[in-house]
Amino acid sequence: MQGNMNSEKNGFKKRIKSFGFAFTGLYELVKSEPNARIHLTATIFAVLGGFILRITNAEWCIIAIAIALVWAAEAFNTVIEKLVDHLFPEYHETARIAKDISAGAVLVCAIAALICGLIIFLPKLVLLTNF
Numbered sequence: 816m817q818g819n820m821n822s823e824k825n826g827f828k829k830r831i832k833s834f835g836f837a838f839t840g841l842y843e844l845v846k847s848e849p850n851a852r853i854h855l856t857a858t859i860f861a862v863l864g865g866f867i868l869r870i871t872n873a874e875w876c877i878i879a880i881a882i883a884l885v886w887a888a889e890a891f892n893t894v895i896e897k898l899v900d901h902l903f904p905e906y907h908e909t910a911r912i913a914k915d916i917s918a919g920a921v922l923v924c925a926i927a928a929l930i931c932g933l934i935i936f937l938p939k940l941v942l943l944t945n946f
């Protein structure tokens with residue numbers, strides 16, 4: 816029983832620590848990647864825009880998914896870049912292809928997020944400027 820409780824405690828502590836590592840990872844991402852700082856700026860604008868233009872719950876869900884998609888793609892792209900740089904310090908065709916495909920994935924997500932943002936915010940901005 817005592818052993819169980821201890822392992823649960825350790826398990827809970829471990830979960831908290833894991834959250835800490837995950838936040839450190841996000842901090843490293845923003846610190847080391849200029850693109851991540853662009854995503855951060857876009858995220859702040861999207862959230863502020865959401866409040867100012869009073870978007871609906873469904874629109875918030877779409878914006879949240881779009882933001883998460885871009886951040887996740889950028890994070891995985893950075894991981895791939897770092898691993899590729901470690902494995903192939905010199906020019907290598909495999910490294911080029913891996914990095915280009917990974918960058919392509921970010922581009923696809925960013926374009927989708929931009930389209931969602933335009934569809935949601937543009938009509939509201941037009942209405943706002945008309946009155």
Ligand SMILES: Nc1ncnc2c1ncn2[C@@H]1O[C@H](COP(=O)(O)OP(=O)(O)OP(=O)(O)O)[C@@H](O)[C@H]1O
Pocket residue numbers: 848850892896900903904905906907908910911912914915918
């Ligand atoms: N070791 C390598 N071998 C071959 N080509 C490479 C290598 N490293 C980078 N490249 C090529 O250079 C491009 C840019 O790589 P780099 O590591 O500078 O990424 P980046 O443009 O800085 O990406 P990000 O802006 O997302 O950090 C890659 O997409 C790839 O085409």
